Amino acid sequence: MxxxxxxxxxxxxxxxxxxxxxxxxxxxxxxxxxxxxxxxxxxxxxxxxxxxxxxxxxxxxxxxxxxxxxxxxxxxxxxxxxxxxxxxxxxxxxxxxxxxxxxxxxxxGVGDDTVSAQKPFIPCETPSQLSNPDLDVLSVLTRAIYNKQVAQIEYRSVSSGFTTREVVPFYLVDNGLRWHIRAYDRRRNRFTDFVLTRVTRPKLLPDSPVEDHELSSEDIQWNRIVELEIVAHPQLDHKETIEADYGMENGVLPLKIRAAVAGYLLRRWNVDCTSKGALRGAEYHLWLKNRQALYGVDNLKIAPGIEQDPVQ
Known part of the structure; x- marks a missing residue:
């Protein structure tokens, strides 16, 4: 040991x-x-x-x-x-x-290659992941990212079922619930996210060159930075409690994030994205004050309240 x-x-x-x-x-x-x-x-x-x-x-x-x-x-x-x-x-x-x-x-990069179990110094409990990616799958995709190579994958999608695709991955993404890779999808000719647990039988294609339009620098959603202003939900009686929770200054928590991950963050933190803070429920402690910043962001379908009150 x-x-x-x-x-x-x-x-x-x-x-x-x-x-x-x-x-x-x-x-x-x-x-x-x-x-x-x-x-x-x-x-x-x-x-x-x-x-x-x-x-x-x-x-x-x-x-x-x-x-x-x-x-x-x-x-x-x-x-x-x-x-x-x-x-x-x-x-x-x-x-x-x-x-x-x-x-x-x-x-x-924490501990570099120190990747096995560690005993905590004090008792500690963290939420369990319902699923983890297969390490043999992950290792092929991380090699593709690190070496800027094309990979062939078999993928199961909720919308299109089982398909075989060629992808150009360039980033690992943690949305708080599960891990994705951000990649160019040659099948659909666009940049998108792939859930790691839905990928099987990946293999590198070292003889397939990465084209200029497949580079991460061409991913508009990835490279666009949106500036969000998160505030305590307007329906709360004691907004100062939430403001203290998140260390807000002047009642605002400013965030700069990639447009490609905006929907994930808003969903993870249950941020009400309706124009007037219309969502009800104990889970809604936060409201997006400047929802106009989301105009043109692609992955908003999962953001709370967007479907009933789209960004115009």
Whole structure:
């Protein structure tokens, strides 16, 4: 068992013919875990990655990569052109990972590759996710994002059912309930979101070039920033309580967010988006004061009150 900064890495059990991870010094285990993480979720690793991460010499990094290759020869191959070690199609992770920690590391960079369970310093309870993405699916898509590649996926949609698509993913998105990828969809010729748990059998298409119109810089909804003014709901008797909850100044919580994720945020926080704060219910503590800022935003169907009171 490897402990790094209070976080546990749990090596998978090995067959008798495999070299045991338990026989390796802890400091090297940490470096092996970093190699494993980068291969699994980024698709490549180089000596310089280890030098920067751990402050070791290139010779030590070379030994670590050789040790990893000895432990898992089917996981890694050297690309002489790129001068990097690449993941193989037969990759099987050397360490066990938890989806929540992987997503936290990928999205926030917290602890980099420290992605396994950690005991809290005080008792702590957090809401459970009803579903988590398959890590083998996630790893292919994160490699596509990291290396700016096209991926082929099988996708199940509520509106169009089961389809096979080619996508150009460029961002992971957490809407508070589930994870998406933001990508260009070649089937519909537009940028959109794909729910990770609806993706199956992804594979990279390294010989399919990304076209200029498929780049994230061409995604208008992604690059447009909307400035929202959130206030306490007008139907509340004690607005000052909500203003204190959210640290509002002069009764306003200003937010700058991407247009592509505006609907997710408004739904997650139950922000009443009707023109006069018409929604009733204990869940509505917030109201969008400047709803005109939403004009032209695409993903508003899920925002509370929009369907009964559209933005004109």
């Amino acid at each position: 490897l402990v790094q900064s209070g976080i546990l890495f749990l090596p998978y059990s090995h067959n008798e013919e495999d070299i045991s991870v338990e026989d390796i010094a802890q400091t090297q285990k940490e470096r092996l875990a970093h190699i494993d993480f980068r291969l699994y979720f980024l698709g490549s690793v180089g000596r310089n990655d280890l030098v920067k991460r751990f402050g070791i010499k290139e010779a030590a990094a070379t030994r670590d990569l050789a040790q990893y290759r000895e432990l898992k020869p089917g996981n890694i191959e050297y690309d002489t052109k790129a001068k990097l070690y690449k993941v193989t199609a037969d990759f099987q992770p050397l360490f066990g990972y938890q989806p929540e920690r992987v997503l936290a590391a990928l999205s926030k």
